[in-house]
Amino acid sequence: MAKTTEKITMKLSQKREGEHIFWKSRQWNNDLPSYFVLSNYPANEQLVSNDLTGMLIQNAIFKLGGGSVTVGNLFSKSVGKASEKILREAYTDNSMDELITTALKNDYIIIAIGSLTDKSEIARFRLRTFLERLFDQEANDRIQVLVAQDTKEPAHPLSRFVRGFGLNWQLESVDSVGLYERIIKQMSSAKIRIHLPID
Structure with a gap:
């Protein structure tokens, strides 16, 4: 059998503002x-270097038959241990505009933030805004949610309930998961209200 050399050119790009990284694209x-x-927030600032979450996302999108992936960050600043105080300062005033504009340029939109919105009121506010603005653009049928294969709960690429099935991501529609309704319910029942400006 003859030896062959396979080559591929990958285009890398990212949008940033100082220490804030809005998205990375491959x-x-x-x-x-x-x-x-x-996703939730950036893990590193280097364009070429990819963290484990980024690698898992890229490989899963390749397995889905995709030709490119842009990983957007619900919070544009890298954080250590997330808290409401830290997350309150982890995005810029124009970050939501950047996310929406970039998301709409793609064929498919996948929510892969796991259970962050179960733990953070600010994350719920951010995701609610993201979804509502996509709904306003009639992009509902392009949105899917990464879920755990056994529970069908929203999942993160690093979750053992996702990684345990290799690169075979389980994707469900926003409606079937009830993600938006879930956020609204959590926000209305929150004991502490957080007043945030809308991007």
């Missing part, structure tokens, strides 16, 4: 569908 085939994956 494109390997512009003839295939493009994906926008919403």
Whole structure:
């Protein structure tokens, strides 16, 4: 059998403002569908270097038949241990505009933030705003949620309930997961109200 050398050109890009990173993009085939994956926050600032979450996302999108993936950050600043105080300062005034504009340029939009909204009122506010603005653009049918294969609960790429099934992501529609309704219910029942400006 003859030896062959396979080559591929990957285009890397990211949008940032100082220490805030709005998204990172990797494109390997512009003839295939493009994906926008919403994650929690950036793990590193280097364009070429990819953290474990980023690698898992890229490999899963490749397995889905995608030709590019843009990983957007619900919070644009890297954080250590997330708290309401830290998350309150972890995004810029224009970050939501950047997320929406970039997400709408893609064929598919995947929510992959796991249970962060169960723990954080600010995260719920941010995700609610993200979803409502996509709904306003009639992008509902392009949005999917990464879920755990056994419980169908929203999941993060690092979750053992996702990684345990390799690169076979289980994706469900926002409606079938009831994600938006869940956020509204959590926000209305919160004991402490957090007043935040809308992006």
